[in-house]
Amino acid sequence: MCESTAYxxxxxxxxxxxxxxxxxxxxxxxxxxxxxxxGEEKIVDGVLKEIKLLDHKIIIEGK
Structure with missing residues (x-):
């Protein structure tokens, strides 16, 4: 699977x-x-900083 976790x-x-x-x-x-x-959706106020595909990790820096 190719899902990731957002932080x-x-x-x-x-x-x-x-x-x-x-x-x-x-x-x-x-x-x-x-x-x-x-199908859950979320809008985050922040800037995409990094996506680590091998670690399945999405890093967002909050504003």
Whole structure:
């Protein structure tokens, strides 16, 4: 499977925000749209910093 887990980096540390992510889309308003395998959707206010494909990890830095 090729799902990943999304993490949000804040001054407080790293927080897991969604598992089984299958879609990542940058939005025009500077936000990031995430969707998981079961159809759950989330919009995150942050900047995509890194995608580690081998580790199945998506790193988003919060604004």
């Amino acid at each position: 949000l980096i804040t001054p407080e540390g790293e927080e897991k925000i969604m598992e089984y992510v299958v879609e990542v889309l940058p939005k025009e308003d500077g936000k990031i749209f995430l969707a998981d395998l079961l």
